[in-house]
Amino acid sequence: MYEHDVIVVGAGGAGLRAAIAAHEAGADVAMVSKLHPVRSHTGAAEGGINAALQEGDDWELHAYDTMKGSDYLGDAPAVETLAKNSPEETINLEHWGMPFSREEDGRVSQRPFGGLSYPRTTYAGAETGHHLLHTMYEQVVKRGIQVYDEWYVMNLATTDEADPNDRECHGVVAYDVQSGNIEGFKANQGVVLATGGPGQAFDHTTNAVSCTGDGHAMAYRAGAPLEDMEFIQFHPTSLPSTGVLISEGVRGEGGILYNSEGERFMFEHGYANNSGELASRDVVARAELTEVQEGRGVEDEYVHLDMRHLGEERIMDRLENILHLAEDFEGVDGLVEPMPVKPGQHYAMGGIEVDENGQTCVNGLYAAGECACVSVHGGNRLGGNALPELIVFGKRAGRHAAGEDLGEPEIRTGYGDDVEDETDADLPVQPGEAGLDTAGGVAADGGVTADAEGILERTVETARQRVDRLMDKEDGVQHAEIRAKLQKAMTDYVNVFRTEEGVKKALRLIRECRQEYQDVYVDDPSRTFNTDLQQTIETRNLIDVAETIALGALVRNEFRGAHWRQENQIRDDENWLKHTLISWDEGEPSIFYRPVILEGENKTYEPKERSY
Amino acid sequence: MSTQQAEPESQEAPEDPEMKGAESPAAEEQKGGGMVDEHAEKRAELEGETVHIKVFRYDPEVEGKQEPRFDDFHVPFEKGMTVLDSVMYARDEYDSSLTFRHSCRQAVCGSDAFFVNGKQRLGCKTQISDLEQPVRIEPLPHQEVVKDLVVDMDHFYDQMHTVEPYFQDEDTPATDDLEEQRQSPENREKIKMSSRCIWCGACMSSCNIAAGDNEYLGPAAINKAYKFAMDDREDEQIKEHRLRILEQEHGVWRCQTQFSCTEVCPKDIPLTEHIQELKREAVKKNLKFW
Ligand SMILES: Cc1cc2nc3c(=O)[nH]c(=O)nc-3n(C[C@H](O)[C@H](O)[C@H](O)COP(=O)(O)OP(=O)(O)OC[C@H]3O[C@@H](n4cnc5c(N)ncnc54)[C@H](O)[C@@H]3O)c2cc1C
Ligand code: SF4
Ligand code: FES
Numbered sequence: 001m002y003e004h005d006v007i008v009v010g011a012g013g014a015g016l017r018a019a020i021a022a023h024e025a026g027a028d029v030a031m032v033s034k035l036h037p038v039r040s041h042t043g044a045a046e047g048g049i050n051a052a053l054q055e056g057d058d059w060e061l062h063a064y065d066t067m068k069g070s071d072y073l074g075d076a077p078a079v080e081t082l083a084k085n086s087p088e089e090t091i092n093l094e095h096w097g098m099p100f101s102r103e104e105d106g107r108v109s110q111r112p113f114g115g116l117s118y119p120r121t122t123y124a125g126a127e128t129g130h131h132l133l134h135t136m137y138e139q140v141v142k143r144g145i146q147v148y149d150e151w152y153v154m155n156l157a158t159t160d161e162a163d164p165n166d167r168e169c170h171g172v173v174a175y176d177v178q179s180g181n182i183e184g185f186k187a188n189q190g191v192v193l194a195t196g197g198p199g200q201a202f203d204h205t206t207n208a209v210s211c212t213g214d215g216h217a218m219a220y221r222a223g224a225p226l227e228d229m230e231f232i233q234f235h236p237t238s239l240p241s242t243g244v245l246i247s248e249g250v251r252g253e254g255g256i257l258y259n260s261e262g263e264r265f266m267f268e269h270g271y272a273n274n275s276g277e278l279a280s281r282d283v284v285a286r287a288e289l290t291e292v293q294e295g296r297g298v299e300d301e302y303v304h305l306d307m308r309h310l311g312e313e314r315i316m317d318r319l320e321n322i323l324h325l326a327e328d329f330e331g332v333d334g335l336v337e338p339m340p341v342k343p344g345q346h347y348a349m350g351g352i353e354v355d356e357n358g359q360t361c362v363n364g365l366y367a368a369g370e371c372a373c374v375s376v377h378g379g380n381r382l383g384g385n386a387l388p389e390l391i392v393f394g395k396r397a398g399r400h401a402a403g404e405d406l407g408e409p410e411i412r413t414g415y416g417d418d419v420e421d422e423t424d425a426d427l428p429v430q431p432g433e434a435g436l437d438t439a440g441g442v443a444a445d446g447g448v449t450a451d452a453e454g455i456l457e458r459t460v461e462t463a464r465q466r467v468d469r470l471m472d473k474e475d476g477v478q479h480a481e482i483r484a485k486l487q488k489a490m491t492d493y494v495n496v497f498r499t500e501e502g503v504k505k506a507l508r509l510i511r512e513c514r515q516e517y518q519d520v521y522v523d524d525p526s527r528t529f530n531t532d533l534q535q536t537i538e539t540r541n542l543i544d545v546a547e548t549i550a551l552g553a554l555v556r557n558e559f560r561g562a563h564w565r566q567e568n569q570i571r572d573d574e575n576w577l578k579h580t581l582i583s584w585d586e587g588e589p590s591i592f593y594r595p596v597i598l599e600g601e602n603k604t605y606e607p608k609e610r611s612y
Numbered sequence: 613m614s615t616q617q618a619e620p621e622s623q624e625a626p627e628d629p630e631m632k633g634a635e636s637p638a639a640e641e642q643k644g645g646g647m648v649d650e651h652a653e654k655r656a657e658l659e660g661e662t663v664h665i666k667v668f669r670y671d672p673e674v675e676g677k678q679e680p681r682f683d684d685f686h687v688p689f690e691k692g693m694t695v696l697d698s699v700m701y702a703r704d705e706y707d708s709s710l711t712f713r714h715s716c717r718q719a720v721c722g723s724d725a726f727f728v729n730g731k732q733r734l735g736c737k738t739q740i741s742d743l744e745q746p747v748r749i750e751p752l753p754h755q756e757v758v759k760d761l762v763v764d765m766d767h768f769y770d771q772m773h774t775v776e777p778y779f780q781d782e783d784t785p786a787t788d789d790l791e792e793q794r795q796s797p798e799n800r801e802k803i804k805m806s807s808r809c810i811w812c813g814a815c816m817s818s819c820n821i822a823a824g825d826n827e828y829l830g831p832a833a834i835n836k837a838y839k840f841a842m843d844d845r846e847d848e849q850i851k852e853h854r855l856r857i858l859e860q861e862h863g864v865w866r867c868q869t870q871f872s873c874t875e876v877c878p879k880d881i882p883l884t885e886h887i888q889e890l891k892r893e894a895v896k897k898n899l900k901f902w
Binding site for chain 1: 625653658671672673674677689692694703704705707708711712713714715716717718719720722723730737739758760762763769773777778779780781790791792793794795796797800803807808811839840843845846
């Protein structure tokens, strides 16, 4: 058994920032990550980091844009914390040596991004995430923080009181990918989940293969609710063949979208008469798909993004990476031809419910980064707002887990007297439980509260048995088959456009995947670097996460942000200024709601119609 | 349920002798429109065909795999298919024990550097239509093989850490007043290429010197040091400290300018040039001391 004060699971932007903060707060901290830190998906981020740095801009404008962008589903205390702290955190990165793009006077450059009233996106070419990830990893090396890389975290070791608010998290169980050994990691002060997004629930995604929602699923099964999972961002410009992202920076720099008839459709068809290509992402994604559906798509599939007019010099200076991506993955030379683009799954606005300190309702369990929902993005994330979230809330989670006092949070978590119960939605199937063999849920059975070590040992034992069962089983279904079916169901029915009937179909298919998963087996008999085993466990997590996305999409029968419902194409503020929460209740999902907090420090954000 | 539609070593899907890939590492160096057309042509030619890949297999634990061997797979070609796509297909459809690292599939995570047709390349960045068939896919040479295409990267990471790869200026202004350090666009441009390294290890694996001298820092680590040494934001003293690390017995002077690292780097980093420049810097500093 390993033992540290704070265990950070995941070593992307959020995890690295949390670890550095916990270390600075004096804790003995360790990172456990299924990938070596520099392989994390944060490295793929292209566009930039929003921070109100310049004169004429200020955090209040940033907060306002973010609330509006969120379609008034962001919680003001979280949004304001983000906007206030982002400048300091961004400059801090600069002091750590991050190679930002520069102006003539040597200051960091900023550029316009969708939905922003000021050019406040700080960037490093079109490789911002790469530099952010490497810069922070360098600081982890500098501080000598212990990293267990290529260790896959399977489970949280949590007590099992009936009410999740009374539970305590004492550590994690992980297996060493290289050797197959399963071990406990005891956390004396706290566990921070920073496991990234769940993009692999969809088959056309900009997310890495590693983005399998592991943290979501582990926290969910440990009793922390998942919040606003129906809000999935589909990015308007991904390459059709692979889903590889073409940064919003292209439109920020002046790139133009055309349909097959050569029309600049954002304006000509009235989707966004003021902002055009720079309207918020949900607006542009719907516009593109409408063009395709109405027969004005190229090859009935995509539209064109043109940046040729920007000129080679500007492209090379600010968007060089985009040229490489278009050429390597689509065979298109962006200097001489327009690039094919279509919407692709990109970001999960929802996630593990946490407060401003990153804490979940389970004591000692924290979450930060894309796997968490504070919520700053509400119904729709503005481009350039995820990276500041990593550094602002990653840092807060790390400090709080290390015992620093950050004040009383305004955001509440877990089931309490401020929530609205139940839903009258009619669920097409009884989703949820998929049998013991696949559970791998929280620690102890028997209801006794043992000491931390005892709980950890028991969780390790359960995990070992689960792996043994998967490995010993000789025949059955393989995860790849189930995963493909799940991804297809989500892409077919829980995509940019959603109908009640479609979402119900998805839920039925997800249920089938659960059923099939009971018969899953691992073909590779080796304990050495068994990716077959790892992917099998990941697939179980994807099923859980996909189910919450579809359930959320079913019950929220309004249109808000990225969540469009055919039956009801208006935002329903009267009934829906609230978060959807789904918690795992004795093997079944249960749904409840918590009101959105629109009161900020000095003002209340009044919902207005969102026009661009 | 069996998934063995095309078993390893089975030659069911006939190899098409007509299919000749456009194997030309040099073509990768060329830029410009001509190449795009060539791509399109090759892809059109392969449409509807299967691609023959020969994949290195080894597992220390599994009987029958302890003796290294190659398995043959025939995977259906799809437009835009990369080497990574082909091994993923083989794994998901034919043999789930086929093991390799991969994640971003967009050339930024650096986890899928393989030895493809005799050259270190990123699987996700290499189009199948550019290669001669059968495509031979092997783990990176000069690194210990853990299993199939997975190699032990510890030594590579150790070398990276040896050069103290972190910003270390101690007199940075306090962050409270939001004052960044200034850096000229020119200086940023100077370190830009070196800052692109994704730690894939291709350069180390291609380097003859590194193969013969385990202590040699190697091109990636030296390039990492270059990024810091050339950044004007760090002061002179720290730069000297960095040069001293680079000058040590197994540092820059071991490089014999064979350019193999530069040739394989998927990020087009001019590694050899950077190493040469550091040698010159080291000489300059030394002159001061003597
Ligand atoms: C292509 C792309 C471009 C983007 N561009 C921008 C942009 O310009 N600006 C912006 O603000 N946002 C951008 N985003 C969004 C943003 O980059 C991500 O939301 C963010 O990087 C996620 O960071 P993270 O630290 O939460 O997770 P990640 O960086 O994904 O890290 C997850 C970590 O968790 C580990 N992990 C996962 N599961 C386990 C497990 N079971 N056990 C152990 N470890 C585990 C992984 O190894 C990894 O280290 C972009 C996203 C994508 C996909
Ligand atoms: S220098 Fe190039 S080849 Fe070497 S590790 Fe970095 S990216 Fe890979
Ligand atoms: S899969 Fe990330 S570099 Fe190839």
